[in-house]
Amino acid sequence: MIEGRLRVPGSVKAGEPFEVRVLILHPMENGFRHEADGREIPMHIVNRVACTYGGREVFSVDLGTGISANPYLVFFVRAGQAGELKVEWVDDKGERGSARALVNVA
Amino acid sequence: MWLSALFAAVTVASGIEYQSDAVKAMQADSFGNPGLLWVDRGAELWKQKCTGCHGDVASMKGAAARYPRHSPQLGRVVDLEQRIQACMPGLAWESRDLLGLTALVARQSNGIPISVDVSGPAASTHERGRSLYFERQGQLNLACTNCHDANVGKTLLSEPISQGQPADWPAYRLEWQSLGSLQRRLRACYFGVRAEMPAFGSDDLVALELYLAARAQGLAASVPGVRR
Amino acid sequence: MKRRHFVVSLMLPFAARAQGFSSPADPAKWIAEITGGSTPEKTGIEIEMPQIAENGNAVPLHIRVASPMTSGDHVKAIHVFAERNPRPRVATFHLGPDAGRADITTRVRLGGTQNVTVLAELSGGRWRVAAQNVLVTTGACLDEGSL
Numbered sequence: 472m473i474e475g476r477l478r479v480p481g482s483v484k485a486g487e488p489f490e491v492r493v494l495i496l497h498p499m500e501n502g503f504r505h506e507a508d509g510r511e512i513p514m515h516i517v518n519r520v521a522c523t524y525g526g527r528e529v530f531s532v533d534l535g536t537g538i539s540a541n542p543y544l545v546f547f548v549r550a551g552q553a554g555e556l557k558v559e560w561v562d563d564k565g566e567r568g569s570a571r572a573l574v575n576v577a
Numbered sequence: 578m579w580l581s582a583l584f585a586a587v588t589v590a591s592g593i594e595y596q597s598d599a600v601k602a603m604q605a606d607s608f609g610n611p612g613l614l615w616v617d618r619g620a621e622l623w624k625q626k627c628t629g630c631h632g633d634v635a636s637m638k639g640a641a642a643r644y645p646r647h648s649p650q651l652g653r654v655v656d657l658e659q660r661i662q663a664c665m666p667g668l669a670w671e672s673r674d675l676l677g678l679t680a681l682v683a684r685q686s687n688g689i690p691i692s693v694d695v696s697g698p699a700a701s702t703h704e705r706g707r708s709l710y711f712e713r714q715g716q717l718n719l720a721c722t723n724c725h726d727a728n729v730g731k732t733l734l735s736e737p738i739s740q741g742q743p744a745d746w747p748a749y750r751l752e753w754q755s756l757g758s759l760q761r762r763l764r765a766c767y768f769g770v771r772a773e774m775p776a777f778g779s780d781d782l783v784a785l786e787l788y789l790a791a792r793a794q795g796l797a798a799s800v801p802g803v804r805r
Numbered sequence: 806m807k808r809r810h811f812v813v814s815l816m817l818p819f820a821a822r823a824q825g826f827s828s829p830a831d832p833a834k835w836i837a838e839i840t841g842g843s844t845p846e847k848t849g850i851e852i853e854m855p856q857i858a859e860n861g862n863a864v865p866l867h868i869r870v871a872s873p874m875t876s877g878d879h880v881k882a883i884h885v886f887a888e889r890n891p892r893p894r895v896a897t898f899h900l901g902p903d904a905g906r907a908d909i910t911t912r913v914r915l916g917g918t919q920n921v922t923v924l925a926e927l928s929g930g931r932w933r934v935a936a937q938n939v940l941v942t943t944g945a946c947l948d949e950g951s952l
Contacts, residue, residue, distance in 0.1 A: 492609065530899065532909075537887055538911060543609050544910070546908070547908050597855065611863075
């Protein structure tokens, strides 16, 4: 499982966009690095991150090797009512990770 | 000896002061500091393996500020990584678990001034560290002091030279794209002057760490640090 | 291996103002590919990046596209292109009205001093583009070994 952290505000106003912050533990190997003995380190990246709210996808990103190691993302989501926000990520080997948070809507 | 007393008179400043605004912001980011991913792992491990004896990690408050220190049990001066390794065998240098625990424990001393004991059994190690700090070495024939005292603030390869302070370690180095220990950074310094790198956990690296901590007396740490 | 490191690192001073791998890829070509030939407006996108990045491995990137983000008028996608990277396509962000704001932040790798181009796709077949130059003193994508 690919580890990561997620943060949403403690409580949000209905219909007002709120900030979602994600940080994922992943080397994002770009395939250009070599071991000390000259062996190529193969490409290995998180290539997709998707955010759902109440089960519906509200945001996603297709990542390439140009995204830094330990991908950091900040984006916005708008919610009408309280619900579960879930962020899932997957890498090019099919390994997955996710984090979820309950959003309180005032 | 007077030479080192002279340099000690300069105000100590953390390496973060010599980083760009972007790196400063990354270190200050209480969510997005990449080193926190290792701290998270450390916190998980602490819950599983450490609470039995140590209780809540908050009990470690102030501990890291006194490291490296002479351990009566181990009969030598050890740094924080080695103290953790002694407690929990099988943690390799630069492994995610050791880095995680070290960063977690070190973090409990954030804001607390570094204050190491270099008297008694630690004295000879401190002396060894001091002599290493002032000894020219490597193909470039440079001693730590040549850059980190005589040329602080000047640029080398477009980068400002810091005082070489040990606070804020373990730190996330952008060049490594990972959190790393102070020993890893010191080894890179040896490489920087084209000298043989001492092995992880070697006496020389611990001696240097102890000297650096004594030189940093009063400087408060902010772990995990972020560096270019 | 030590000698190789020695030689490579002797060259580092010259690489300090890294110019990336080779001549830059053409953003115009990339833009045309994605828009299908439509010309994007050069307005309505704010790019926030440092003017100078000390290390190309993690350069903060903050993009804001002005949009009410309603179902009738919103940003559908944001594409990022780094012309001198070995793989210029950095990422594509997919948004929609539920995002509420076309405002994203991330950290990117830059292989050297270059322009970063941001292309926004809006509902109704509209396009916007903006670019920002970043001076990179230590490039990413260089082989730094395992020190």
